[in-house]
Amino acid sequence: MPNAISVQDLRKSYGEYEALRGISFDINAGEVFGLLGPNGAGKTTTIEILEGYRSRDGGDVDVLGFDPERAGPSFRERIGVVLQQSQLWPTLTVAETHRLFAGFYDRPRDVDEVIRLVGLEDKRDARVKTLSGGQKRRLDLGVALVGDPELVFLDEPTTGFDPAARRAAWEMIRSLRSLGKTILLTTHYLDEAEQLADRLAVLREGRIIREGTPAELTGGTTETEVRYRLDGKEVVIHTTEPTRVLHELTHEALKHGQELEDLQVRRPTLEDVYLSLTADAE
Amino acid sequence: MRLFRHQLKWEQLTFWRSRESAVFVFLFPLLLFALLTAVYSGHIYGKPASWALLAGMLGYGTANTAFAGLALILVARREMGILKRIRSTPLPPTTYLFAVLTSIMIVFALQAAALFVLGKILKSTPWPHHLLSLVLALALGAAAFAGLGLAITGFIRSLEGSSAVINVIVLPMAFLSGSFGPTRHYPQALRVIGDVLPLKYLLDAVNGIYLHGQELWDRPTAVAVLAAWGIGGMLLAKRNFRWEPREG
Numbered sequence: 001m002p003n004a005i006s007v008q009d010l011r012k013s014y015g016e017y018e019a020l021r022g023i024s025f026d027i028n029a030g031e032v033f034g035l036l037g038p039n040g041a042g043k044t045t046t047i048e049i050l051e052g053y054r055s056r057d058g059g060d061v062d063v064l065g066f067d068p069e070r071a072g073p074s075f076r077e078r079i080g081v082v083l084q085q086s087q088l089w090p091t092l093t094v095a096e097t098h099r100l101f102a103g104f105y106d107r108p109r110d111v112d113e114v115i116r117l118v119g120l121e122d123k124r125d126a127r128v129k130t131l132s133g134g135q136k137r138r139l140d141l142g143v144a145l146v147g148d149p150e151l152v153f154l155d156e157p158t159t160g161f162d163p164a165a166r167r168a169a170w171e172m173i174r175s176l177r178s179l180g181k182t183i184l185l186t187t188h189y190l191d192e193a194e195q196l197a198d199r200l201a202v203l204r205e206g207r208i209i210r211e212g213t214p215a216e217l218t219g220g221t222t223e224t225e226v227r228y229r230l231d232g233k234e235v236v237i238h239t240t241e242p243t244r245v246l247h248e249l250t251h252e253a254l255k256h257g258q259e260l261e262d263l264q265v266r267r268p269t270l271e272d273v274y275l276s277l278t279a280d281a282e
Numbered sequence: 283m284r285l286f287r288h289q290l291k292w293e294q295l296t297f298w299r300s301r302e303s304a305v306f307v308f309l310f311p312l313l314l315f316a317l318l319t320a321v322y323s324g325h326i327y328g329k330p331a332s333w334a335l336l337a338g339m340l341g342y343g344t345a346n347t348a349f350a351g352l353a354l355i356l357v358a359r360r361e362m363g364i365l366k367r368i369r370s371t372p373l374p375p376t377t378y379l380f381a382v383l384t385s386i387m388i389v390f391a392l393q394a395a396a397l398f399v400l401g402k403i404l405k406s407t408p409w410p411h412h413l414l415s416l417v418l419a420l421a422l423g424a425a426a427f428a429g430l431g432l433a434i435t436g437f438i439r440s441l442e443g444s445s446a447v448i449n450v451i452v453l454p455m456a457f458l459s460g461s462f463g464p465t466r467h468y469p470q471a472l473r474v475i476g477d478v479l480p481l482k483y484l485l486d487a488v489n490g491i492y493l494h495g496q497e498l499w500d501r502p503t504a505v506a507v508l509a510a511w512g513i514g515g516m517l518l519a520k521r522n523f524r525w526e527p528r529e530g
Contacts, residue, residue: 051370053526073372081370085527086363091299103288104371147371 004029004064004151004182005050011058012045019045021206022059027184027199029150032177034197035186036274041203043186044084047155050184051081064151077106080144084155087136090129094120094139097128098146105147118142118172134165141172152176154185158192170195190271202274210273217273224267228260285377286384293385297355307351308393311343312400318462319405326464329493332405334464337492339397340420341485342461347390348424350448352431353438355382361441365525375525383428390424415491415498422498422505423484426512430480433515436522455479480511 005027012020020042027033035043048054049061052068052075061068066075088097098115102108115121118138123131131139137157144152157173158166173196176183187193193200194214202210202217210217224242226249228235239245242265253260297303318339319332326334359365368378401407410416434451438444456462458472459481465473476482483504490496490504498505 053366053369073374076370076372079370081367083363083367083370086367088362088364088367089296091296096295100292101371103292104285104368104373106372143367 002029003027003062004031005033005184006062007046007050007059008061009059010046010049010056010061012042012049012054012056019206020049020056023201023203023206023208024059025201025208025211027182029182030177030180031198032173032183032185032196034193034200035184035203036188036190036193036197036200037186037203038188042206043188043203044155046203047153047184047186051079051153052076077147078150080147080149080152082137082140082144082152082154082157084159086140088128088139088143091127093125093127094131094142095124097139098142101143102146107148108146109148111146114142114146117145117175119168134161134168137161137165137169138172141169145176149181151182151184154183156186156188158187158189166192190274218267224265225272226263226265228263230258230260285373286381289373289378289381290384293381294388297385297389303351303355307347307354308389311339311346311393312396314342315339315397315400316404319401322463327489327493330405330407332401333407333493334489335462336397336401336407337488338461338463338485340394340488340492341423341459341481342456343393343397344390344420344423344484345427345452345456345481347393348386349427349431349434350452351389352383352386352428353434353448354444355386356432356435357438357444358441360435360524361527363527366527369525379432386428387421387424390420394420410492411495412491412497415496416488419484419487419491419498419504422508422512423480423487426480426484426508426515429512429515429519431515432519432523436519436524439528455481458482460485480508483507 003026005025007026008024009022010020010024011018011022023042023046025033035046037043045054049056050063050068052071055069063071064075064078068075089100092100094115095111098111102111112121112124115124118141120135120138120142123135128136128139141154141157154173158169161169170192173183173185183196185193185196197214199211199213200217201208223238223240226237226239226242226245228249237245246265249260252258297307315335318335322331322335324331356365369375398407398409402409434448438447458465458468458476459479460476461481465476468476487498487501487504487508490501491498
């Protein structure tokens with residue numbers, strides 16, 4: 001599979017502030033790639049350079065064979081964009097909004113099919129101003145898909161959603177992958193990255209500090225955490241030899257007739273890894 | 283061209299479906315004309331007052347539609363993220379802007395025609411004799427004000443303040459330029475301000491054509507000043523027109 005996106009040593013500054021300090025990554029065609037990081041890490045700057053909104057100060061960027069900074073309509077025929085914040089015409093209906101955008105493309109998808117795909121068939125003839133927040137976000141996604149893009153950019157697609165709406169959005173993004181779309185997704189939610197991304201890069205202060213599959217990111221550390229309470233005080237042990245540590249602990253406890261309350265042995269989750277990686281940034 | 287026609291169709295639909303734009307931009311000059319002709323009587327510039335008020339309202343309508351209406355539409359679209367959103371599609375930005383401009387010109391053409399019909403019904407005002415000159419004068423005026431409308435969007439930071447900012451410009455300008463009646467009894471200082479405003483020159487041309495049987499080319503100063511304002515506006519717009527909302 002060729003790369004859909006290839007980024008080499010990408011740099012961007014806003015005045016004195018270095019938003020991106022040389023990041024590199026590749027995204028394969030058909031892959032869901034997540035850019036994960038706290039606010040201000042450079043996620044939106046990265047995605048907006050790849051979408052063609054912003055110029056870069058250094059590095060090489062290739063998106064579907066184009067340099068997005070100079071690309072024209074033939075590039076935009078092939079991408080779909082969901083911005084972090086944007087509204088659409090409040091007085092148009094869902095179907096009209098899709099038809100308006102469909103007219104911009106040479107080979108649009110069938111409008112009703114897209115509306116079904118994003119689950120708005122009940123709201124087909126409702127005015128945009130009457131939709132809920134979650135429904136408006138689905139409309140954003142529908143409008144991004146109506147040109148039948150092969151690459152879809154999703155900038156924080158579920159920020160502000162309630163849990164049910166997030167689950168529904170995740171299902172939709174999974175169904176996009178099954179259509180063979182390449183997806184670049186930014187998020188500051190870990191569970192979202194873990195659920196959706198085939199691979200992800202953790203961004204902090206304009207640098208990629210970790211990259212891999214969700215399993216690789218958590219598997220990258222060999223430490224196990226052993227946690228218990230003794231005389232009301234919590235004890236936490238990080239060890240690379242959990243078997244030995246546990247044996248010694250339980251042996252001692254049994255010898256003295258003590259109970260190790262709340263004894264837990266656990267592998268770090270992606271969340272632990274993420275928090276330890278980004279801790280200094282907070 | 284296909285994209286232009288597609289977008290023009292949707293611009294018209296969204297314009298007329300939005301009650302704010304249809305009432306404020308299209309109907310307001312018509313209402314004002316009906317009110318002013320009801321309270322003014324006698325003669326202005328040696329013609330029945332209603333004739334001069336009709337000419338004045340054509341000028342005010344040009345500024346209100348091509349300048350204020352256009353700027354408010356574009357600021358709203360920009361701050362909502364619609365302009366940014368459209369830039370990610372294959373629709374070229376210039377095609378989009380031309381569709382928006384053409385759409386607002388259509389609105390203004392309908393408004394000008396409606397003013398003549400309303401004048402005929404209310405006060406038996408005459409149809410224009412030099413139709414070509416009048417159309418050219420209004421088209422020039424609308425183009426100049428559209429250029430200024432594009433330029434002013436760069437100075438308006440937010441959606442909330444936009445209609446206040448625009449009206450603080452348009453209403454005093456219309457007053458000082460003589461849209462609501464002649465300015466010759468105004469204090470000297472106010473007349474001096476009026477003498478540099480583009481609407482004053484548009485009204486000079488429209489009054490000359492509609493009231494005094496002149497042609498547009500009999501008013502070269504008006505043509506030159508309007509063109510200068512329009513070109514200045516376009517140049518400024520080229521520098522500071524923005525597609526993205528303030529944040530993000």
